[in-house]
Amino acid sequence: MKPSVSKVLQLIPPLSPTLHKGQAGRVGVLGGSVDYSGAPYYSAMSAMKLGADLAFVVSDARAAGTIQGYSPDLIVLPYLHPNEGSLEEDVKAVEGLFPRIHSLVVGPGLSRNAELLDRAAEAIKGARDRDMPVVIDADGLYLIQKRPELVKGNKRAVLTPNVMEFKRLCEAMGVDGQGKDGEDEWGTARRLSQAFGGVTIVQKGPSDLICNENHSFRADNEGGLKRCGGQGDVLSGILGATLAWGHHCMPSIRKEAKEGGKELPGLPLSPEEVTPMAAYLSCTLVRECSRRAFSQHGRSMQTSDMLEHIGESLVRMEQSKL
Template sequence: MYTSLGRPSISTLVFGNVIRRQQFLIRTLGICNQVHMREAKFVSGSTLEADAENILRRITPNLDPNRHKGQAGKIAVIGGCREYTGAPYFAAISALKLGADLSHVFCTKDAAAVIKSYSPELIVHPILEESYSVRDEDKKSISSKVLAEVAKWMERFDCLVVGPGLGRDPFLLDCVSEIIRLARKSNVPIVIDGDGLYLVTNNLDLVSGYSLAALTPNVNEYKRLVEKVLECEVNDHDGSEQLQSLAKRIGGATILMKGKADLISDGGTGTDLVFMVEK
């Protein structure tokens, strides 16, 4: 559940690179802790970093001999194709380094061996297919098999990361669309990145109205979103207002616009609009 303070407000937070990324992770996964400040009141960056670190310490599970593997988080990355194997690996291994217990990668058969060779810690599922390897008459049955295989695991996952190294093959994107719909039905939080954003930009219904979705566009991906949804150019002079309008138009999903200064908004649908600015 996302934290609600009863009314939409604006907070200004100043973090170092690591802290601001971790703070976004907290927000994305729905941890009910936030740092809240009046917008007109500022304190030193070091104080804010200390506050953020305290939050991270409170929500990080203590090491406990009674805990078993998996209780600290199970993450699934949907991505990885013949051309792109690095991005899904880095997404999955980063989840482990942040403290998750298990990290899965659902990728194409061409990518599986390469990704697995990067690390024995990852659980790699070579189940996705691209158009070149599927006959037209087999697409429906193979799509059903892919979805059924992911469905067997879905209830175990605490979060899905969709898009790193995904590519833009039409058949593959159709399969991933069904996986996103399945995740929504299962109330699994979804982070959309990379070519997952290309998919969502052209199929906004996949995330519209889903408060457990987080979109993480870079400059070019954000530009495509703005042009598609708001039908205008990116406003560099009032980026926060435009971001809030974009999130509100999509409805429910949280958007993190990555850049020198990271901006986050859910459109004011129950949580604070948070500006994350580098020191």
């Protein structure tokens, strides 16, 4: 099942000279550690390559300089001080960022350092308190396995597990991962979503299955054949941007246009539609980026090659060719 393309396109802000910096999305990425500095870069840069105006990376202070060195386009904030700083002080610094962002991605390169995970947990709770959409990926999913209450019942939370992460989440939530007779292909993901109280699950695989209590979509357009590390980070960043667009930017832009005596074309999405449709759009775009990068580089394709195809993949979607 696929959503209407015309509906999906309502997520995308128009390009207009009347918009100011920040109206097309401000995304926060909480991740990055001494061992894993590339993942938050891929996530944040993917959000910006899609069209978000600003991307902030909140990282382990020891990795911040390395991450900043990858690109001057990123705003890198060394707010996390595991093993030496105060949890309360770090959390206060992170929460000071929240008024400046529209969505939060948690997990890329985070590692399983217990103190970093504690800081991530507080950030997830803070985002929820502000009704801010949150994407949980990578080591953030390990945290959710241990503390499912952090996202339980949060309809603006999206979990993006790969095959093994999906299996572990099912085990953690007591969900039979083998499927049941008579279920459709979304059956297990739907039961996992229900166990989490309605969060949206993106079950990554040969086809990406997007599911919550009310919507079931499949992204199955052709992707590349090279499974290099980092593609999940690209998805998390793009998803952070599309969620920011759908839940904050487009409602604000529509309201401003109406107050100025204009109406944007198309019907606005309901808040319940935004999250699964943003997930569908994001998965479709990542698969297209992968296809394009692989067609150009073949076996030598790296995740960095995908970044240059994000913009043109979005144009292809806007032209309704995906």
